[in-house]
Amino acid sequence: MCGILGIVSNHDVAAQLYDGLTVLQHRGQDAAGIATVDGTKLRVHKGNGLVSDVFDEAAMLTLQGRIGIGHCRYPTAGSAGSDEAQPFYVNSPFGIALAHNGNLINTDALRQEVFEQDRRNVNTESDSEVLLNVFAHELDMQRGLTAEAAFKAVEGVHRRCVGGYAVITAVLGLGLVAFRDPNGIRPLVLGKRVSDGQDQYAIASESVALDILGFERVRDVQPGEAIVVTARGELHARMCAAPRQHAPCIFEYVYFARPDSMMDDISVHKARMRMGQKLGEKILRLMPEHDIDTVIPIPDTSRDAALEIANVLSVKYREGFIKNRYVGRTFIMPGQGERAKSVRRKLNPIPLEFKNRVVLLVDDSIVRGTTSKQIVQMARDAGARKVYLASAAPPVRFPNIYGIDMPSVDELVAHGRSDEEVQTLLGCDWLIYQDLSDLEEAVSGPKQRIEHFDSSCFNGQYVTGIEPGYFERIGQLRSDEAKKTRRAG
Ligand SMILES: O=P(O)(O)OC[C@H]1O[C@H](OP(=O)(O)OP(=O)(O)O)[C@H](O)[C@@H]1O
Ligand SMILES: NC(=O)CC[C@H](N)C(=O)O
Ligand SMILES: [Mg+2]
Numbered sequence: 001m002c003g004i005l006g007i008v009s010n011h012d013v014a015a016q017l018y019d020g021l022t023v024l025q026h027r028g029q030d031a032a033g034i035a036t037v038d039g040t041k042l043r044v045h046k047g048n049g050l051v052s053d054v055f056d057e058a059a060m061l062t063l064q065g066r067i068g069i070g071h072c073r074y075p076t077a078g079s080a081g082s083d084e085a086q087p088f089y090v091n092s093p094f095g096i097a098l099a100h101n102g103n104l105i106n107t108d109a110l111r112q113e114v115f116e117q118d119r120r121n122v123n124t125e126s127d128s129e130v131l132l133n134v135f136a137h138e139l140d141m142q143r144g145l146t147a148e149a150a151f152k153a154v155e156g157v158h159r160r161c162v163g164g165y166a167v168i169t170a171v172l173g174l175g176l177v178a179f180r181d182p183n184g185i186r187p188l189v190l191g192k193r194v195s196d197g198q199d200q201y202a203i204a205s206e207s208v209a210l211d212i213l214g215f216e217r218v219r220d221v222q223p224g225e226a227i228v229v230t231a232r233g234e235l236h237a238r239m240c241a242a243p244r245q246h247a248p249c250i251f252e253y254v255y256f257a258r259p260d261s262m263m264d265d266i267s268v269h270k271a272r273m274r275m276g277q278k279l280g281e282k283i284l285r286l287m288p289e290h291d292i293d294t295v296i297p298i299p300d301t302s303r304d305a306a307l308e309i310a311n312v313l314s315v316k317y318r319e320g321f322i323k324n325r326y327v328g329r330t331f332i333m334p335g336q337g338e339r340a341k342s343v344r345r346k347l348n349p350i351p352l353e354f355k356n357r358v359v360l361l362v363d364d365s366i367v368r369g370t371t372s373k374q375i376v377q378m379a380r381d382a383g384a385r386k387v388y389l390a391s392a393a394p395p396v397r398f399p400n401i402y403g404i405d406m407p408s409v410d411e412l413v414a415h416g417r418s419d420e421e422v423q424t425l426l427g428c429d430w431l432i433y434q435d436l437s438d439l440e441e442a443v444s445g446p447k448q449r450i451e452h453f454d455s456s457c458f459n460g461q462y463v464t465g466i467e468p469g470y471f472e473r474i475g476q477l478r479s480d481e482a483k484k485t486r487r488a489g
Contacts (some may be wrong), residue, residue, distance in 0.1 A: 001256045002086070002405050004099040004188075005204045006069040006168035006176045007213070010196060012036075014063035017070040020202070020209040021051045021408035026258060027101070027205060028074035029328045031085035035097035036065030036169050037231075042095050043337055046071075046085040050328075067175055067231060069168045071099035074332045074390070074403045077107065077223045077478075078125030080425075087170075088132045090120075093140040095172035099441040101130035101205055102164035102403040105470060110134060110160060118318075127163075134160050135169065147228040147236040150177045154226040158241040162464050164249065164454075166221075168203055175230040178203045182241040183463050184223030185249050185402045187263045187456050192216030199231045207263040220264050230279030247463045250453040251404055253443045254393045255301055255331070255364050269304055272364070274442035275392040276305035279434050280312025283390065286432065292388065293357040296320035298375055299347070305392040306362035313360075320353035320382075321375070331367060335409075336480045343374045346395055354382035361428075367392040367406060369413030369426055376428045389428040394436045395419065398460040399471060406457065408479035409471075 003024025007013040017034045032054040033046025043063050047054045051072060062065040068148065071086035078084045087097040104127040111130050114120050118137040120128050138156030142149035150171065157167075157179070164185035168178040180188045191202045191210035202215045210217050221227055224241030248264050249256075259269035283290065294316045297306035300323060310317035330339045350369055353359075366372050372389055379387045395414035400406045409415040414422050423431035434442075436458050444450045456462050476482060 001027045001074050002101040003072045003103050003205045004168050006178060006207050007202045008067050008176055008233055009200045010066060010198055012064055013066060014060055016213050017068050018055055020197050020213055021070045021072050023212050024072055024205055025051055028072040030075055030080050031073040033085050033087050034063055034070045035087040035170055036063045036068035037172055038065040042097055045090055048082045067170055069097060069099045069170050076103040076403055077127040080334050084124050084126045085129055088129045090132055090136045095137055096169055098132040098169045100131055101166045102251055104161055104163035105401050106162040131161060145174050148329050150228050151226055151238045151240055154179045154240040158273040177228050179226040180221045182224035182244045184246045188221040190221055191217045192218050199233045201235060206257055208258045208261045245452050245463060247452045247454045250443055250455045259304055264450055271443045272304035273308045278309025278438040278442050279390055279392055280309040291358050292360045294318045295360045298363040299323040299363055301364045302364040309362055318353045321347045321349055323347055343371050349378050349382040351382040354379055354384040356385050358386040359384045360388045360390055362390045366391045367396045368411050372426050376426055386429045388430040391433045393439055394433050394456045394458045398457050400457040408475040
């Protein structure tokens with residue numbers, strides 16, 4: 001789940017892109033990059049690591065220009081190598097840099113098509129580089145370099161690409177071109193500010209990036225829509241695909257997004273509070289005479305939900321685990337060894353909050369079970385009398401293929417297991433999951449404007465359809481085992 005950001009301004013944008021990327025860092029910790037348009041040159045700097053590792057003063061000084069895009073990466077395709085850091089660049093036509101959040105599911109077929117029909121070379125295993133070449137070819141097929149030409153090119157991308165994609169490109173001689181997949185699986189939001197009497201625009205994965213840069217959130221980019229912001233700051237927008245079911249990824253609200261972001265006009269913070277409300281009510285239904293002394297969140301992401309559960313149950317909410325703020329998110333780390341080690345380094349209990357108590361630990365989701373297994377044991381070691389575990393999301397039983405790297409079902413703790421079996425495996429005294437209908441209601445909220453979600457990792461339904469054999473192929477390519485072998489080789 002990468003973070004992407006694009007800005008058109010009347011001053012140099014690199015410093016703002018840097019600041020914006022630091023608040024999108026939770027979406028990708030493996031690599032970061034910025035590309036700026038400096039007259040007739042595209043300046044690019046990217047590499048592996050956090051935003052603060054990748055850019056030093058010298059690098060920032062090279063990134064001149066009033067138009068630019070940025071990316072922070074959590075790999076879902078290809079390798080984690082620095083050659084697959086983004087933005088990607090092609091020199092023809094015009095010079096284009098691209099930042100992509102999401103995952104294409106027809107990359108193999110497209111790669112062949114791009115090579116054989118479009119006669120373009122793709123140099124890495126990244127799906128995003130394939131996407132860039134499709135866009136470049138489609139733009140090359142148009143006359144001139146106008147917003148109209150860009151819209152036609154995006155139509156071509158939508159015809160050919162399948163999967164989840166939110167994309168921002170910088171096109172030399174035109175400006176920014178951004179677009180969102182026809183199902184709106186991945187998020188993209190538009191912001192505006194007026195400076196020196198001139199309109200300036202930013203487009204980002206999450207509204208939090210707009211907030212800190214002083215842009216007003218105007219609206220979400222619509223599924224299938226493309227936005228062009230010219231170098232002069234003129235905004236053009238057009239639907240570039242026939243309407244399809246809008247199905248935003250529900251996992252954004254469960255885990256990925258920051259709570260202070262608005263996505264598809266829904267507050268992530270409020271969605272998480274409603275998840276807690278619903279789960280609290282379910283706990284009361286199943287265990288009206290519960291013996292829970294304390295509700296304890298597993299920081300960070302579960303806090304909003306945990307607090308609401310405590311309110312519904314009328315029991316104390318306590319921060320029983322302290323998070324080391326210098327350790328990143330464990331779920332998006334690339335290997336299982338690193339993830340497992342990081343949980344203990346990241347979270348440490350305050351024993352007096354556990355001693356002789358019946359505790360309800362709350363997490364936003366249980367995916368591989370890496371976190372919860374260790375946390376349950378830590379709670380026991382800290383003296384808890386009983387350890388219950390609640391997940392604000394339903395069991396994750398199916399792969400995610402649209403931009404979250406969980407393609408291999410064997411790695412999912414709930415795959416092929418009943419809730420009782422998972423409970424035994426995690427070692428807790430009681431395990432309770434949110435129901436999917438409750439989760440979907442919690443996210444769409446009182447307005448209920450979003451009627452469908454991509455909830456595929458919970459229900460196995462894939463809004464784009466799937467080619468036969470896809471899961472087997474992708475499972476082999478992207479399992480932890482396969483990644484380890486690739487790294488060793
Ligand atoms: O079952 P698992 O495979 O362990 O995955 C789920 C856990 O991973 C995430 O936390 P993470 O540490 O990534 O980030 P957070 O600090 O935002 O909660 C998520 O919030 C769960 O705690
Ligand atoms: N998480 C993402 O959005 C990943 C983007 C792209 N598929 C990559 O692997 O670089
Ligand atoms: Mg967590």
